Amino acid sequence: MTDPGRLVHGDPEVILAGLDDAAGPEEMLAAAVYRTSGHVHRDAGAGVRRQVLALDAARYGNRELARDIAQVAVRQETDDPWIVQWATGSDLDSRLRYALPVPAEVGVLATVVVEGRGLAVAGCEDGTLHAWDLATGSRYGKAVSAHTGAVRALTTAVLDGRPVAVTAAYDKAVRVWDLALGELVGTCSADDDSWVKSLATGLVEDRPVVVGACVDDVVRVWDLATLSQHSEPLTVRTGFVSALTTTVLDGRPVAVTSHSPELGATDPITGEETVRVWDLITGRESGALGDRPDESTVFADQAYDRTGDGGSDGGPGRCASLDINARAHVLVTDPASECPLAVSANVYEVHVWNLATREQVGEPVAAMFVETAAVSVLHDRPAAVVAYTHGQVEVWDLSTLRQLRPPLTGHEAAVRGAATAVVNRRHLAVTGGDDRSVRVWDLDGERKTGSRPAGHAGSVTGVTTAVVDGSCVIVTGGSDTGVRIWDLDGEERLVEPLTGHTAAVDLLMTGTVDGRPTLLTRGGRHKTVRIWDLSTREELHGRSTGEYTSSSIDFFAAVDDRFVGVTGEGRVWDLTASRWIGVQPRQRGALALETLEGRSVILTGLREEGVHLWDLTTGELLAPPLTGHTGEVRAGATGMLDGRPVVVAGGDRTVWMWDASTGQRIGTYAFPSRIRGLTVAPDGRLVVGFGADIAVLTHRC
Numbered sequence: 001m002t003d004p005g006r007l008v009h010g011d012p013e014v015i016l017a018g019l020d021d022a023a024g025p026e027e028m029l030a031a032a033v034y035r036t037s038g039h040v041h042r043d044a045g046a047g048v049r050r051q052v053l054a055l056d057a058a059r060y061g062n063r064e065l066a067r068d069i070a071q072v073a074v075r076q077e078t079d080d081p082w083i084v085q086w087a088t089g090s091d092l093d094s095r096l097r098y099a100l101p102v103p104a105e106v107g108v109l110a111t112v113v114v115e116g117r118g119l120a121v122a123g124c125e126d127g128t129l130h131a132w133d134l135a136t137g138s139r140y141g142k143a144v145s146a147h148t149g150a151v152r153a154l155t156t157a158v159l160d161g162r163p164v165a166v167t168a169a170y171d172k173a174v175r176v177w178d179l180a181l182g183e184l185v186g187t188c189s190a191d192d193d194s195w196v197k198s199l200a201t202g203l204v205e206d207r208p209v210v211v212g213a214c215v216d217d218v219v220r221v222w223d224l225a226t227l228s229q230h231s232e233p234l235t236v237r238t239g240f241v242s243a244l245t246t247t248v249l250d251g252r253p254v255a256v257t258s259h260s261p262e263l264g265a266t267d268p269i270t271g272e273e274t275v276r277v278w279d280l281i282t283g284r285e286s287g288a289l290g291d292r293p294d295e296s297t298v299f300a301d302q303a304y305d306r307t308g309d310g311g312s313d314g315g316p317g318r319c320a321s322l323d324i325n326a327r328a329h330v331l332v333t334d335p336a337s338e339c340p341l342a343v344s345a346n347v348y349e350v351h352v353w354n355l356a357t358r359e360q361v362g363e364p365v366a367a368m369f370v371e372t373a374a375v376s377v378l379h380d381r382p383a384a385v386v387a388y389t390h391g392q393v394e395v396w397d398l399s400t401l402r403q404l405r406p407p408l409t410g411h412e413a414a415v416r417g418a419a420t421a422v423v424n425r426r427h428l429a430v431t432g433g434d435d436r437s438v439r440v441w442d443l444d445g446e447r448k449t450g451s452r453p454a455g456h457a458g459s460v461t462g463v464t465t466a467v468v469d470g471s472c473v474i475v476t477g478g479s480d481t482g483v484r485i486w487d488l489d490g491e492e493r494l495v496e497p498l499t500g501h502t503a504a505v506d507l508l509m510t511g512t513v514d515g516r517p518t519l520l521t522r523g524g525r526h527k528t529v530r531i532w533d534l535s536t537r538e539e540l541h542g543r544s545t546g547e548y549t550s551s552s553i554d555f556f557a558a559v560d561d562r563f564v565g566v567t568g569e570g571r572v573w574d575l576t577a578s579r580w581i582g583v584q585p586r587q588r589g590a591l592a593l594e595t596l597e598g599r600s601v602i603l604t605g606l607r608e609e610g611v612h613l614w615d616l617t618t619g620e621l622l623a624p625p626l627t628g629h630t631g632e633v634r635a636g637a638t639g640m641l642d643g644r645p646v647v648v649a650g651g652d653r654t655v656w657m658w659d660a661s662t663g664q665r666i667g668t669y670a671f672p673s674r675i676r677g678l679t680v681a682p683d684g685r686l687v688v689g690f691g692a693d694i695a696v697l698t699h700r701c
Helices: 004-009 012-021 024-036 038-043 046-059 063-070 224-229
Strands: 082-087 096-101 106-114 117-124 128-133 153-159 162-168 173-178 183-189 196-204 207-214 218-223 234-237 243-249 252-259 274-279 285-288 320-324 329-334 339-345 349-354 370-378 381-388 393-397 402-408 415-423 426-433 437-442 460-468 471-478 483-487 505-513 516-523 528-533 538-543 553-559 562-567 572-574 579-581 590-596 599-606 610-615 635-641 644-650 654-659 665-670 675-680 686-690 693-699
Touching: 004 024, 004 046, 004 063, 012 024, 012 038, 024 038, 024 046, 024 063, 024 096, 038 046, 038 096, 046 063, 046 082, 046 665, 046 693, 063 082, 106 153, 106 162, 106 426, 106 437, 117 153, 117 162, 117 415, 117 426, 117 437, 128 162, 128 437, 153 207, 153 224, 162 196, 173 207, 183 224, 196 218, 196 243, 196 252, 207 224, 207 243, 207 252, 218 224, 218 252, 243 329, 243 339, 252 329, 339 370, 339 381, 370 426, 381 402, 381 415, 381 426, 393 426, 460 505, 460 516, 460 686, 460 693, 471 505, 471 516, 471 693, 505 553, 505 562, 553 572, 553 590, 562 590, 599 635, 599 644, 610 644, 644 675, 654 675, 654 686
Parallel strands: 106 415, 153 196, 329 370, 370 415, 460 675, 590 635, 635 675
Antiparallel strands: 082 693, 096 437, 106 117, 117 128, 153 162, 162 173, 173 183, 196 207, 207 218, 218 234, 243 252, 252 274, 274 285, 320 329, 320 370, 329 339, 339 349, 370 381, 381 393, 393 402, 415 426, 426 437, 460 471, 471 483, 505 516, 516 528, 528 538, 553 562, 562 572, 572 579, 590 599, 599 610, 635 644, 644 654, 654 665, 675 686, 686 693
16 A cells, blocks of 8 residues: 555556555555545556656655655656655645546536445536446446536436436426436426426335426426326425425425525525425425424434434435525435434525424524535534535534534535435545536545645635745745745745735736845735735735736736736736837737746747747747647746756646757646646746645756
C-alpha cells in the first residue's frame, strides 16, 4: 500500500478495491492520497498518475512521500520537467471515497441499494443519466440519453429485482430506465397540458409505485409494474406543490408535500409553510402537520442491525431527495431507515418536521441558499446532509439542529443533489453539482488534517508573485474575500490574510510604486479597488473609479512601474494616465501582460488558434504559435527557465510549458482540479492555483 512504484504503475481498479484494508498511519495516509484523485488515476497513464499522486501527497503535507513518488521511473521523462515542492490542502477531506467526473452539471441525484449493492444515480443538465457502484466507484451499466433537455426530477426503485431510475423533464415524459442495461422499460405522463416537476417512489401493498407532483396541482401515483399497460394513475388534488417526498408513517405508505407562497400557503411575514401528508393507498390527506397522534416512532440504524417500533416499507435502501424550483425548495425523508423526520428548506431557512407527532421540531434554522438535502440515521441519531449554493456540504444532528460532523469539503461550485445510503455497514453520502462531479463520502470517517498547510476557504481567483524585502512571496486572492501572502518555499504563511473586501477578490496584481512593492486588488459587489504596501501590509488607499472597476477589464498588470488594466481583446488602459497604450494584438483571449527579456509582452490564447506572444509596443508576434495543448486555455504567464524564455498556459486541469524562442513544448503537468491562475517566480519556479489550493513546482534536476 505504501510502495510508490505500485501506486504509480498498479492497476487503479485493484488498488482502489484494496484501500479499505489500509492499516496504520502510513498506509491510511497513502490510501487517502490515492482516493483524493482516484477518478483521475482510473483513466490516466503512469506519467499523469505520478504527477497527481505526488501533488496530492504534498497537499497532505507529506513532502517525503511526494518526493518518493516523483522519483518513480516512467516513460516520456522529457515531457515532465517539474516536481512538486509543496502545496496547500484546503480542498482535501479524508472522508472522500470517490470523486466521479460527469460530462455536464449534475441537477438531481439519488441512491438505490439492491441485495446489498449500493448505486449512485445522477441526472445531468445535458439530459444524460449515469450510475456508479458505491463500493468501488466504478461505472454501473451504460450512460443513457434520458431526455432531450436537462433531467429535472429523478428517483429510484427496485422493479422485479433490478434497480431502475425514474426521470422527468420539460418534455413532459416520465421514463423508467433499467440501470444495468441502460434500456427504457416504461413511460408515462401527466395530462396533455401538464408535466411532472418532481418525483418520488414507494411501496403500496408490496408493489413499487412512482409518485409525481405535476404543474396542474395534481399528484399522480403510477404502478411501476403496469406502466407498459397504460393503466390509469391514482390522482390526488393537492394544490400547488413546491416539494415532494415519500415515507412510511404508522405502517402506511404516504406522500409528504410542501406548499410554497404561490397559493398563500406560506405566511409572507413569518415564513411558516404548510407540509401535508397523503395516504398513497386511499389518496386522502392523513392530516396536516400539527395534528398529534397517540404513538411515535423510534429511530433505527440499519448499519447496526437495530429495529424500531415503526413499520418498514421493505423497499430499497435509499434516501428520497428532491429539490424544486429556482428558489431551491427542498423536502426530504428517509423511508428506508424508518426515520419519522422530514426536512424542508428554502433559500433562507431550514425546517424540521416530526411526522410521527405532526409537529415542527424546534425553531427554523437560518441557512442561506440551501440547494438540497438528504435525511438518514447516523449511529442512532437522526441526521441530515445539507448542501449549499457555494459548494459546502454540512452534516446536521436533527435532534439538536447543530452540526454533527465537520463540513464535507471539495466541491468547487453549487451542490444540486444529495442522497445517502448504507453499504457494507458504512454510512455514505453522495453529492453532485455544477462542478461536474459526483462525490461519495464516508460519514463514519474522521476528517484528518495532518500537517498540511491550509489555503483559501473558497476557490483561488488569482495568483501572482512579488519580491518583498529581498524575499520572493506568493500573493493569492480567493472567493472567501481574503488575500493571502505566502513564503515561496512554503515554510509558512507570512501574515494573516489582508482583509477589507466584502466579496470575492476577482483581480490582483503586484508592482512597484515609488520604489516600494505594491499590491493592487479588486473585489466586492461594487468592484472596490484597494492598494496595499506589501512591506508594511498596510492599505494605502481605496479607489472605485470607472477605470479600475470597468467590467471590460479582464486583469491588471504592471508596465514601467505603472498599473494598467487589460481587456479580453488585449487592449491596455494606463490607470494613471487614463489612456490606451501599446498596440492591440491580432488575437483575442488575452491571458497575461508581463515583462520578458526587458520588453512588455501580451500572451493570448484561443483553443483553435494556439497560444501567441506579442510585443506590446510594436504589436509584433515574438514566437511561433504555441500548440500541442488540448482544451480551453484559461491562464498564462511568461518567465525564464535555465536562461531561456518560456511561456506557460493552463487549461481545464493541465498546465503546458513552451520554449518561447522555438515554440517547442517542453513540459506538461496534470492537476485534479480546474486551473484558476498561474505565474512564474523570478527563480523559475511555477506557482499554480487550482480549486481552493496552490502548488509550487520546481524544475526537475
